[in-house]
Amino acid sequence: xxxxxxxxxxxxxxxxxxxxxxxxxxxxxxxxxxxxxxxxxxxxxxxxxxxxxxxxxxxxxxxxxxxxxxxxxxxxxxxxxxxxxx
Amino acid sequence: xxxxxxxxxxxxxxxxxxxxxxxxxxxxxxxxxxxxxxxxxxxxxxxxxxxxxxxxxxxxxxxxxxxxxxxxxxxxxxxxxxxxxxxxxxxxxxxxxxxxxxxxxxxxxxxxxxxxxxxxxxxxxxxxxxxxxxxxxxxxxxxxxxxxxxxxxxxxxxxxxxxxxxxxxxxxxxxxxxxxxxxxxxxxxxxxxxxxxxxxxxxxxxxxxxxxxxxxxxxxxxxxxxxxxxxxxxxxxxxxxxxxxxxxxxxxxxxxxxxxxxxxxxxxxxxxxxxxxxxxxxxxxxxxxxxxxxxxxxxxxxxxxxxxxxxxxxxxxxxxxxxxxxxxxxxxxxxxxxxxxxxxxxxxxxxxxxxxxxxxxxxxxxxxxxxxxxxxxxxxxxxxxxxxxxxxxxxxxxxxxxxxxx
Numbered sequence: 001x002x003x004x005x006x007x008x009x010x011x012x013x014x015x016x017x018x019x020x021x022x023x024x025x026x027x028x029x030x031x032x033x034x035x036x037x038x039x040x041x042x043x044x045x046x047x048x049x050x051x052x053x054x055x056x057x058x059x060x061x062x063x064x065x066x067x068x069x070x071x072x073x074x075x076x077x078x079x080x081x082x083x084x085x086x
Numbered sequence: 087x088x089x090x091x092x093x094x095x096x097x098x099x100x101x102x103x104x105x106x107x108x109x110x111x112x113x114x115x116x117x118x119x120x121x122x123x124x125x126x127x128x129x130x131x132x133x134x135x136x137x138x139x140x141x142x143x144x145x146x147x148x149x150x151x152x153x154x155x156x157x158x159x160x161x162x163x164x165x166x167x168x169x170x171x172x173x174x175x176x177x178x179x180x181x182x183x184x185x186x187x188x189x190x191x192x193x194x195x196x197x198x199x200x201x202x203x204x205x206x207x208x209x210x211x212x213x214x215x216x217x218x219x220x221x222x223x224x225x226x227x228x229x230x231x232x233x234x235x236x237x238x239x240x241x242x243x244x245x246x247x248x249x250x251x252x253x254x255x256x257x258x259x260x261x262x263x264x265x266x267x268x269x270x271x272x273x274x275x276x277x278x279x280x281x282x283x284x285x286x287x288x289x290x291x292x293x294x295x296x297x298x299x300x301x302x303x304x305x306x307x308x309x310x311x312x313x314x315x316x317x318x319x320x321x322x323x324x325x326x327x328x329x330x331x332x333x334x335x336x337x338x339x340x341x342x343x344x345x346x347x348x349x350x351x352x353x354x355x356x357x358x359x360x361x362x363x364x365x366x367x368x369x370x371x372x373x374x375x376x377x378x379x380x381x382x383x384x385x386x387x388x389x390x391x392x393x394x395x396x397x398x399x400x401x402x403x404x405x406x407x408x409x410x411x412x413x414x415x416x417x418x419x420x421x422x423x424x425x426x427x428x429x430x431x432x433x434x435x436x437x438x439x440x441x442x443x444x445x446x447x448x449x450x451x452x453x454x455x456x457x458x459x460x461x462x463x464x465x466x467x468x469x470x471x472x473x474x475x476x477x478x479x480x481x482x483x484x485x486x487x488x489x490x491x492x
Contacts, residue, residue: 026150045151050217057214 008086013079016059024055034076041075060086087266090328092491094336095174096431097166097274100319101137101418105169110435113443114464118301118417120315126288129281133293135303137317137419139279152235155221157198159276160231162320162424163190167232167272170322175336176270178237187240187268189259190228191251191275193423196283198222228276228320240268246423248478249386251275252321253426257345257484259325269330275427277318284316290355292390304420305447306387306413307394307455314388317419321428328491339434341491343471344373350481357393357477362400365483369473370404373487377405379471380487382442384433386475387413388420391452397475398454405473412445412461426476426484437469437490 008016014034022029025042032041044052049069057063062085072078098105101119102112112119121138142165144153156164171177176186202219206212221230226244233242241262245255252275259271287293294313296303305311331338346369350361370377383401387394394413401411414432415421421428436443441464448455448462471489 024150047217048151050213051154054214054216057209063211063213 008083010079010083013082017075017079017082020055020059024051032075034079035074038072038075038078056082062086089264089266091260091263091325091342092328092331093323093339093342093434093488094326094331095170095172095176095324096339096434097169097173097322098319098428098431099142099162099165100321100421100428101139101317106435109432110439112417113414113432113435114439114441116417116444116446116464118304118446119317120300120304120419122297122300123281125281129285131281131285131288132291133288133295133313134297135294135300135315137279137315137319137421139319148235154216154218156231157195157222157227158278158280159192159195159320160222160227162318163228163232163274163276163322164235166274166320166322167236170272170324171236174324176324182237182239185240185269186238187259187262187271188229188233188238188242189245189255189271189273190232191245191247191255191423191427192225192228193246193248193251194278194283195223195225195227197278197280198227200282232272236272238272241271247482247484248480249420249422250426250476250478250482250484251423252428253474253476253484253486254347254482256323256325256342256427256430256486257347260342260345263325263327270324270326272322272324273427274320274322275424276320277422277424279318287316294389302447304389304416306385306389306416306445307398307451307460308448309450309452311389311391311394314390314415315419317421318424319421319428321424321431323427323430338491340437340488342486343375343489344369344485344487346370346372346485348483350483352481354481355479357396358481359396359399361481361483362397362475362477363404365485366400366404366475369485369487375471375487377409380405380409380473381467381469382433382436382472383409383411384429384472384474385411385413386477388415393477395452395454397477398458402457407458410442410459410461410465410467412443414443416446416448417443426474429474429476430486430488433472433474433488437472440466440468442467442469
């Protein structure tokens with residue numbers, strides 16, 4: 001699915017994100033909440049960030065960089081970044 | 087230092103079964119694991135025949151992080167190693183605190199490499215290949231993954247020696263333990279089974295095309311053979327010093343008493359009688375036994391005319407015409423990088439259960455196979471000592487001799 005150039009609402013971004021992140025990182029969908037810490041919830045190590053970039057590109061058609069992730073602490077930060085990049 | 091080297095655990099995942107019990111039954115019943123993979127024809131293969139094996143799902147056993155770097159060789163090898171460690175009574179707590187090495191045989195990661203390159207070509211961005219690819223692509227994929235998963239802290243390298251990889255991995259671990267450098271080593275062989283890995287081998291025209299009767303297609307030593315059949319999976323053999331095994335109260339399955347090796351220094355794909363006999367003689371001399379003490383020979387014989395004939399001549403020359411011989415490749419097909427390890431597992435299962443598995447499809451001998459004692463029906467017989475040959479492209483030869491511990 002490639003949603004670049006498609007205007008998504010934040011609710012749609014949240015729903016899509018929940019689905020692909022829970023599938024990729026094998027975590028409970030219900031743990032993906034706006035105020036939760038993204039790194040801790042998904043149990044990410046340095047290698048996992050590469051796979052995070054891959055699934056974001058596959059699902060939203062945008063490629064994030066290491067610099068982008070420096071600003072992301074919570075899922076809400078992530079949703080806002082995606083919204084801005086789309 | 088000269089330590090005795092024993093085997094305390096074995097595991098298997100092959101086209102004959104997903105565990106030791108299933109494989110033992112298949113061996114006893116002379117059941118073939120060969121079938122047809124239609125995708126190979128569409129891909130341009132001359133032969134669609136292959137050992138039939140599924141890739142197991144490791145999700146119940148391993149985290150996502152552990153699994154993303156595992157392609158087929160590592161997945162197969164994890165499965166056989168889990169079984170072998172269980173049989174040896176070795177858990178992760180023990181392995182983490184007691185230095186244990188790993189030398190695994192593997193010689194390709196074709197599927198993982200091709201999928202990676204396809205992805206890179208499509209995306210034109212290497213980041214989008216993903217984090218697991220590098221660990222699936224490298225030929226040491228089994229070692230990298232299993233040493234991490236099982237917390238192995240001893241020697242750690244992959245042995246790549248074509249179709250003798252699995253056998254040399256056991257031989258090399260045997261030498262390290264014998265001379266006191268290691269007390270315990272996980273060895274074995276893995277072989278991927280997919281359309282990418284065997285295409286170039288098929289292209290040489292050496293695979294059987296007996297599509298109308300797949301289970302009769304692999305016929306080592308038989309006059310009417312028309313080529314080998316590729317196969318795969320993984321086999322694990324846990325080697326340990328005798329003292330270490332006794333100290334921890336392990337069940338000792340058998341002892342390795344000889345490892346012979348040689349290189350032909352000749353043609354890249356054709357076998358060579360001198361190279362094979364040197365390997366056999368070296369193993370016998372190291373074992374300090376006479377040929378008469380060998381109760382069973384698990385032949386390398388792959389079902390190609392030149393390979394089988396050369397081995398039959400080598401066996402006759404070094405071991406005579408009386409020793410029972412069978413090639414389990416008649417049932418499994420050629421398990422290539424894995425074969426030297428799987429055939430040790432198959433032979434140990436025969437040793438444990440007092441039978442010789444048949445060389446199925448051996449109906450009519452040729453000039454050379456007529457002169458050795460090939461067993462084509464399951465034979466009840468005690469095996470105290472057996473010998474296993476493995477010969478690979480590039481002229482690499484390996485012979486192991488294994489005996490019961492009295």
